[in-house]
Amino acid sequence: MTAERRNTAALRFVLPAAAAFVLAYVLQTVLDDYVMSIVNFVGINIILAVSLNITNGMTGLFSLGHPGFMAIGGYVTAILTLPAARKAMFLPDLPAWLAGLQAPFVPALVVGGLCAAATALVIGLPVLRLKGHYLAVATMGFLIIVQVLITNWDSVTRGPLGLNGLADLTTVWQVLPWVLLTLYVSWKVKFSSLGRTMIAVREDELAAQCLGVNLFFTRVLSLALGAFFAGVAGGLWAHLVTAITPSSFSLIMAFNIVVMVVVGGSGSITGSLLAAVLFTVLTEAFRPLEEHYGLYGIGEILMALVLILILIYRPGGMLGTREPRFLVDDDG
């Protein structure tokens, strides 16, 4: 790659990133807090969809465990940022080293993400020997195990009551950099040897193996990478909603994120991003309709309908595996 081309590649990222910051500033000044929180949800959903796209989309591991990783990241972040006084009140049985600890938000998010990624490495060892439907069921089992653990581990999680009154630390200035980082990392991965390998494993694992690809290593890495960003998203989510309970991270949520990836196009970063934006905005748009006419659940029904139609008429999703031409180097 020549220096010149490297510059244009950098520009392709720097310009949209700068534009996003300007946009965030404008939105922040124009919109009220409620609409701004929706903007933040859009950002969190982008992180979720783009990171699941690494696992489900590029490597083809049908994982329903994403909310499980969010829950781990969310709880870890929440416990780390909770002031010592509140910890004494909520979680009197916390180990001493943790009870006295209060971390700033960003390091807490990073630790939350790392905990989620470490969990992915551990569960990956047994679970990633499975394929297809079996893997989906196993990751669903993982999600349920996480929920059960959180519900019963009173001394650390406060059980079914959850942790409420968390500080509202999640602003657009926290969300946006993480969105950009997620996009940047997954873009870099996709157009590297690792990303090609992931797609190769998805498309034909026997052939990939014949070429010297270590299937297991590739799969574990892609699960852990997705899990890291899911953990961070969980932390952002917890401090946006300012409360976190074991039922916050449900199978429905797993379904919703999978829908975003499938609708966007499995493997397409741009597709996941667009689908996450569309999905979040539409769900919010349906809310007044639901309340006004008492048609609760109409949003979900329409979403499911959209999914079915996409699977029938455009099974590759909006963008397939590719990215829009103007964003990609000519030699791919």
Added chain:
Amino acid sequence: MLEVDDIHVYRGRTYVLKGISLRVTRGEIVALIGANGAGKTTTLRTISGLLHPRRGHIRYRPEADGPELELDRLPAEEIVRRGISHCPEGRGIFASLTVRENLLVGAYLRRDNRGIEDDYRRVCDLFPILGQRAGQAAGSLSGGEQEMLAVGRALMSRPRLLILDEPSLGLGPLVVETLFATLADINRRGVTILLVEQNAVMALELAHRAYVLETGRVTLSGSGEELAADPEVRRAYLGGA
């Protein structure tokens, strides 16, 4: 170069290879022929580490004067690293990656970017169509072009021994002709080839030596011409009288 010594292989509970022995000498083209279910593909997959023998040994000497390796316990990626490249049955191209990306996955274990680019150009010389279609999704290629891509991709790891499983599968006679001419060319450039073929006529014409497999055992072996002249082989595999 490669010596397969009495390997016994099971796939699940099925006893597939009942003691196969064969050898490949440096610079040769060796063909395995035989009916469906004879164990040809299983033999290839055992050599490249996708399956492991229950008994028996596979010995491989990458350099003529270098040390000998035991392959039968090594994982597939270690075997690729040591210069054996396997082009699987049914091509196994990565449909949504471009032609160029497919070839680059073939060089997955290499880190010498300049060498990879050289080999990329070499593969494009060998199969000009791949160079012309470099930016196209591999899934949009025709069957013959996909096979060329699969062979080219296998060459990207710069193998000493190229293993091909049914390269002519589902291809028209003209395409097979071109493909086999290129295989002979690859062989002349110093790559040893071990191939499995249903198309016994073409295989025996191309190969220096061949083995006939029947239900998990080697029943005949000899030079390509010898086997092509053998009445048994002619009756069973060449459709001749």
